[in-house]
Amino acid sequence: ENCDIWDNAVGGVQCRRGGNPRIRHCRISANQRYGVLVAEQGEGFFEQCQIFDNARMGVAISQRSKPRFSGCQIFDNHGEGVEISGQAEGELLDCEIFSNEAANVLVKDKSDPRLYRCVIHDGHKEGLRIISSSEGRFEQCEFFANTMAGVSVMQNSKPVFRHCVLQHGIENGVTVLHGAEGQFIDCEITHHGGTAVLVGDKSQPRFERCHILN
Numbered sequence: 001e002n003c004d005i006w007d008n009a010v011g012g013v014q015c016r017r018g019g020n021p022r023i024r025h026c027r028i029s030a031n032q033r034y035g036v037l038v039a040e041q042g043e044g045f046f047e048q049c050q051i052f053d054n055a056r057m058g059v060a061i062s063q064r065s066k067p068r069f070s071g072c073q074i075f076d077n078h079g080e081g082v083e084i085s086g087q088a089e090g091e092l093l094d095c096e097i098f099s100n101e102a103a104n105v106l107v108k109d110k111s112d113p114r115l116y117r118c119v120i121h122d123g124h125k126e127g128l129r130i131i132s133s134s135e136g137r138f139e140q141c142e143f144f145a146n147t148m149a150g151v152s153v154m155q156n157s158k159p160v161f162r163h164c165v166l167q168h169g170i171e172n173g174v175t176v177l178h179g180a181e182g183q184f185i186d187c188e189i190t191h192h193g194g195t196a197v198l199v200g201d202k203s204q205p206r207f208e209r210c211h212i213l214n
Contacts, residue, residue: 001023001024001025001026002024002025002026003023003026003212004026004027005027005028005029005031006025006027006028006029006030006031007030007032008031008032009032009038010031010032010033010034011031011033011034011035011036011054011153012031012034012035012036012051012054013028013035013036013037013044014037014039014042015036015037015038015039015043015044015065015067015092016037016038016039016040016042016100016213017041017042017044018037018040018041018042019042019043019044020042020043020044020045021044021045022044022045022047023044023045023046023047023049024046024048024049025047025048025049026046026049026050027049027050027052027110028049028050028051028052028054029050029051029052029053029054030053030054031054031055032054032055033054033055033090034054034055034056034057034058034059034060035051035052035054035057035058035059035074035077036051036058036059036060036159037060037081038059038060038061038062038063038064038065038067038090038165039060039061039062039063039087039158040063040064040065040159041063041065041066041087042063042065042067042183043065043067043068044067044068045067045068045070046067046068046069046070046072047069047070047071047072048070048071048072049072049073050072050073050075051072051073051074051075051077051080051123052073052074052075052076053076053077053078054077054078054079055078055175056074056077056078056079056080056164057077057079057080057081057082057083057100058077058080058081058082058100059074059081059082059083059086059103059118060081060083060085060187061082061085061088061090061111061113062084062085062086062088063086063087063088064086064087064089065086065088065090066088066089066090066091067090068090068091068092068093069090069091069092069093069095069196070092070093070095071093071094071095072092072095072096073095073096073097073098074095074096074097074100075096075097075098075099075100076099077100077101078099078101078104079100079101079102080100080101080102080104080105080106081097081098081100081102081103081104081105081123082097082104082105082106082196083093083106083108084105084107084108084111084113084134085106085107085108085109085111086108086109086111087109087110087111087112088111088112088113089111089112089113089114090113090114091113091114091115091116091209092113092114092115092116092118093115093116094116094117094118094120095115095118095119096118096119096120096121097118097119097120097121097147098119098120098121098122098123099121099122099123099124100124101125102123102124102125102164103123103125103126103127103128103129104120104121104125104126104146105120105122105127105128105129105130106129106131107122107128107129107130107134107136107157107159108130108131108132108134108161109124109132109133109134109164109197110133110134110135110146111134111135111136111141112128112134112135112136113136113137113140113212114137114138115136115137115139115141116138116139116140116141117139117141118138118141118142118179119139119141119142120141120142120143120146121142121144121145121146122144122145122146123146123147123148123205124147125136125146125147125148126146126148126149126150126151126152127143127144127146127150127151127166127169127181128143128150128151128152129149129152129153129154130152130153130154130157130159130180130182131154131155131157132155132156132157133155133156133157134137134157134159135158135159135160136157136160137162137209138159139161139162139164139165140160140162140163140164141161141164141165141166142164142165142166143164143165143166143167143169144165144166144167144168145168145169145170146169146185147170147171147181148169148170148171148172149169149171149172149173149174149175149194149198150159150166150167150169150172150173150174150189150192151166151173151174151175152168152174152175152176152177152180153175153176153177153180153181153203153205154173154175154176154177154178154180155178155179155180156178156180156181157177157180157181157182158180158181158182158183159182159183160182161182161184161185161187162185162187162197163185163186163187164184164188165187165188166187166188166189166190166192167188167189167190167191167192167193168191168192169192169193169194170192170193170194171192171193171194171197171214172178172192172194172196172197172198173189173190173192173194173196173197173212173214174189174196174197174198174205175198176197176198176200176202176203176205177198177199177200177201178201178203179198179201179203180203180205181203181204181205181206182205182206183205183206183207183208183211184197184205184207184208184210185203185207185208185210186208186209186210187207187210187211188210189210189211189213190211190212190213190214191214192214195214196212196213196214197212
């Protein structure tokens with residue numbers, strides 16, 4: 001608890017091979033690759049940590065891992081804020097993810113995370129990018145002021161969004177391309193600089209009881 005973890009040659013924290021630490025109120029920054037790596041079916045519980053200014057991604061979750069992050073701030077990293085790959089899962093609850101140089105959150109490689117009540121904003125690229133047959137459940141999340149799409153769903157992915165708010169993006173609110181699907185239920189998609197919802201390339205998302213306005 002209450003540790004400063006910084007300026008390590010690879011990463012600040014690694015959880016591997018079922019490792020399951022509890023890390024609270026720590027500041028993880030300025031590491032030369034990533035702030036936190038959870039791999040090889042790792043777990044771990046990160047509570048009210050700040051993860052920032054790492055040379056690549058703030059948090060990398062891969063290889064069927066499933067950690068939990070609660071009340072964390074993940075920001076100003078020089079790659080993705082959070083990258084979830086390799087059929088990983090994981091939960092992020094009440095986290096703020098912002099101002100990262102690549103996508104604030106990237107989900108790929110058939111991964112299936114859960115994000116609840118997260119605020120994802122001011123990304124230099126997408127707020128959330130979901131690719132390569134990934135899924136995921138996103139509930140009561142807020143996306144705003146991201147440079148590219150608030151949410152981008154591509155390559156046969158099919159996430160589910162419930163009670164999410166997407167607003168004030170510089171480009172599109174939602175982009176669905178390359179055979180993707182996905183469900184948007186009781187969501188609000190408003191006030192974007194581009195198109196509120198862009199669908200193409202044989203994609204078939206479903207929108208139910210959504211409020212969509214530009």
